[in-house]
Amino acid sequence: MTTAAPTPLTLAWLNDAPAEAALAALDGLYEHSPWIAEAALRQRPFTSLAQLKHAMVRVVREAGREAQLALVRAHPELAGKAAVAGTLTAESTGEQARAGLNHCSPEEFALVQRLNAEYGARFGWPFVLAVRGPRGEGLHRREILATLQRRLQGHPEIELVECLRNIDRIAEIRLNDKFGAAPILGNPVWDWAEQLAVHTDPGYGERGELTVTYLTDAHRACAAQLQAWMRDCGFDEVRLDAVGNVVGLYLGSDPSARRLLTGSHYDTVRNGGKYDGRLGILVPMACVRELHRAGRRLPFGLEVVGFAEEEGQRYKATFLGSGALTGHFEPAWLDQQDADGVTMRTAMLAAGLPATLEAIAAEARDAARYLGFVEVHIEQGPVLAELDLPLGVVSSINGSVRYLGEVVGVASHAGTTPMDRRRDAATAVAELALYVEQRAAAAPHLVGTVGMLEVPNGSINVVPGRCRFSIDIRSTTNEVRDAMAADVRERLAAICERRGLAYRLEETVRAAAAPSDAAWQRRWEAAVAATGLPVHRLPSGAGHDAMKLHEVMPQAMLFVRGENAGISHNPLESTTADDMQLAVEAFTHLLDALSHDTP
Incomplete structure (x- = not known):
C-alpha cells in the first residue's frame, strides 16, 4: 500500500501503514508529545476510532507523573505570550482563534494574563482547557474566563487530572478533524439538551439556573417540546399521559408485538444540570429518528417515556412518573401541597390532566407486553471520568435507607460550663458522622452520608442543646445496607447514653436494591464492546426510574461519562457530543442485537 496518508485518514490505512508514516499522520494530536501516538500505534489494529482514542488516553494515564507533568507543561497559556508572538502550533492557533481569544478586549486580555500568572504560580503548570468545548464548536471567551477563575481555586491533584482530561479532549477533537469524523448522532442529542434547558421555573432563569419542577409552566413547556421532537423523529404515536409523562411509541413490524420500554425523567433538581434524566429520553429519540429515516421497523415496538417526575422537588412524591407505569401511584399524593399551598390535584387540573385515580391507574403497564426496561443516564459520579471511559454498564442500583434525627442535650453558657459537665448535642452528632464515614469506608460498594447538620438557634457562645441531622446509607445489596443501618442506630444509642443525651431517629425512605437483569446487562456489555471500548461494570449509587420498573420487569442501565x-x-x-454519539451507537447495537434475538 502507499505510504502517503489519505485525506481524511481512514482506520484501514492507519492499521496497515508503516509505523513512521502512521506516526507522521497523527502528528499534532498532543502538543509536542509524539510519544503518545507512537505508543498507542503499537496496539494496532484498531476496529474503531473510539478504540484508538482510548488507546492514547491509556498511554497518558500509565505514563507516570513526571511524563504527565511534562505533557501539561508542553501546552501554551491561553492568549499568552506564545499566542501574541505567533509561535503556537497550527492546531492551538486555530483553536484559540475559534474561541475568540485573539479578539479579547484590552480588559479581557489583562484579566487573562493576570489569571494565567496566578494559575501558574499556584500549580506550576499552565491552565489547559479544551476551548472547542463539549460540542467541538468552541467556547465563548466568557466561558473560558469563568472556567479559569473557577479552576484556579481547585486542589492541585484534582486540577492536574482536569488538565489531563482536557488534553485528552483536545486530542479527541483533533483526531476527529484528521479523520473527517463528526458525532452526527451525538450533536442533535447535545442540541436537544441545550434547547430543553431554556425552560426553567420563575426566579431561577433570572439567575441563569435550571430548575424544572412538576407541572410548572417550564415543566409543561418541556413536555410540549419533547412531544414535538418525537413527532419530528417519526414516532407513530405521541401523547401526554394522565400524570404528565411524555410517551412516544415506534411500532414494530408487527404492531401487536411486545415492546421494549425505555426513557428517563425530564424534571430537575433546583439549580441542576441539563443531562440528568433527559439524556435517557434524547438518546433513544435519536435512535428512532435514524430508524424512521431508514424506513426500518424492528420486530418489537419501542416505547420511549419522558417521566414527568423523579426528583421529588415540588411534592414529596419521588418516582411519581414511573410509579404510575408500575401501578404504584399513592392516592394520598393528590392531596399533598407544595410550598405555596397548591395541591397536586389542583396542579394537575391546571395542566389539563384528569387528576383522578381511575385515569392514573389506567396508565399501569402490563409487564407481559414488554421485553424489559433499559435506561441511559449520565453517571452522576467520578468513576468513568477517572477511568477515562465514555460508557459503563450498571451492575446494580443501590438500595438506600434515609433517616432524619435529632439529639437533645442542654444549651448552656460556653464560658461557664466545664468541659466535663457539658451535654453537647452537636459534638454527639459529629461523633456519629465520623462513625458513619468510617463504617461505610470499611466495606465495598457501601456509602454513608450525614448531609444535613443543624443547630437550631445556635449561638457562638452557647453549648448546643439540640442538633438535627440526616443519614443516608446506600449499598448494592439490602443486606449490607441494613447491617450498616443497624450498626449506626446502635452507635447513636451508645453515644447518647455515654454523653447523657436523648435522641429520636425517624426512617423516612427505604428503597430496595435493584440488581440489573443478567441477560439485559449482557446486552449492554455487548453493545459497549461493539463500539470498540472496553467494558466496565459499576453500581449506581443514585436512584433512577429503572428502580421502579425493576419491580415489574427486567431492567438494566447504561451510564455515560460526565465532564468536570x-x-x-x-x-x-x-458531557460531550462524542460521548453522546457513543451512547447512541451502543443503544443502536442493543436494538440490532435484540432484533436478531426476538422472534
Whole structure:
C-alpha cells in the first residue's frame, strides 16, 4: 500500500501503514508529545476510532507523573505570550482563534494574563482547557474566563487530572478533524439538551439556573417540546399521559408485538444540570429518528417515556412518573401541597390532566407486553471520568435507607460550663458522622452520608442543646445496607447514653436494591464492546426510574461519562457530543442485537 496518508485518514490505512508514516499522520494530536501516538500505534489494529482514542488516553494515564507533568507543561497559556508572538502550533492557533481569544478586549486580555500568572504560580503548570468545548464548536471567551477563575481555586491533584482530561479532549477533537469524523448522532442529542434547558421555573432563569419542577409552566413547556421532537423523529404515536409523562411509541413490524420500554425523567433538581434524566429520553429519540429515516421497523415496538417526575422537588412524591407505569401511584399524593399551598390535584387540573385515580391507574403497564426496561443516564459520579471511559454498564442500583434525627442535650453558657459537665448535642452528632464515614469506608460498594447538620438557634457562645441531622446509607445489596443501618442506630444509642443525651431517629425512605437483569446487562456489555471500548461494570449509587420498573420487569442501565469530574445535580454537569454519539451507537447495537434475538 502507499505510504502517503489519505485525506481524511481512514482506520484501514492507519492499521496497515508503516509505523513512521502512521506516526507522521497523527502528528499534532498532543502538543509536542509524539510519544503518545507512537505508543498507542503499537496496539494496532484498531476496529474503531473510539478504540484508538482510548488507546492514547491509556498511554497518558500509565505514563507516570513526571511524563504527565511534562505533557501539561508542553501546552501554551491561553492568549499568552506564545499566542501574541505567533509561535503556537497550527492546531492551538486555530483553536484559540475559534474561541475568540485573539479578539479579547484590552480588559479581557489583562484579566487573562493576570489569571494565567496566578494559575501558574499556584500549580506550576499552565491552565489547559479544551476551548472547542463539549460540542467541538468552541467556547465563548466568557466561558473560558469563568472556567479559569473557577479552576484556579481547585486542589492541585484534582486540577492536574482536569488538565489531563482536557488534553485528552483536545486530542479527541483533533483526531476527529484528521479523520473527517463528526458525532452526527451525538450533536442533535447535545442540541436537544441545550434547547430543553431554556425552560426553567420563575426566579431561577433570572439567575441563569435550571430548575424544572412538576407541572410548572417550564415543566409543561418541556413536555410540549419533547412531544414535538418525537413527532419530528417519526414516532407513530405521541401523547401526554394522565400524570404528565411524555410517551412516544415506534411500532414494530408487527404492531401487536411486545415492546421494549425505555426513557428517563425530564424534571430537575433546583439549580441542576441539563443531562440528568433527559439524556435517557434524547438518546433513544435519536435512535428512532435514524430508524424512521431508514424506513426500518424492528420486530418489537419501542416505547420511549419522558417521566414527568423523579426528583421529588415540588411534592414529596419521588418516582411519581414511573410509579404510575408500575401501578404504584399513592392516592394520598393528590392531596399533598407544595410550598405555596397548591395541591397536586389542583396542579394537575391546571395542566389539563384528569387528576383522578381511575385515569392514573389506567396508565399501569402490563409487564407481559414488554421485553424489559433499559435506561441511559449520565453517571452522576467520578468513576468513568477517572477511568477515562465514555460508557459503563450498571451492575446494580443501590438500595438506600434515609433517616432524619435529632439529639437533645442542654444549651448552656460556653464560658461557664466545664468541659466535663457539658451535654453537647452537636459534638454527639459529629461523633456519629465520623462513625458513619468510617463504617461505610470499611466495606465495598457501601456509602454513608450525614448531609444535613443543624443547630437550631445556635449561638457562638452557647453549648448546643439540640442538633438535627440526616443519614443516608446506600449499598448494592439490602443486606449490607441494613447491617450498616443497624450498626449506626446502635452507635447513636451508645453515644447518647455515654454523653447523657436523648435522641429520636425517624426512617423516612427505604428503597430496595435493584440488581440489573443478567441477560439485559449482557446486552449492554455487548453493545459497549461493539463500539470498540472496553467494558466496565459499576453500581449506581443514585436512584433512577429503572428502580421502579425493576419491580415489574427486567431492567438494566447504561451510564455515560460526565465532564468536570462527573459532577451532577449541579450546573457544571456536562458531557460531550462524542460521548453522546457513543451512547447512541451502543443503544443502536442493543436494538440490532435484540432484533436478531426476538422472534
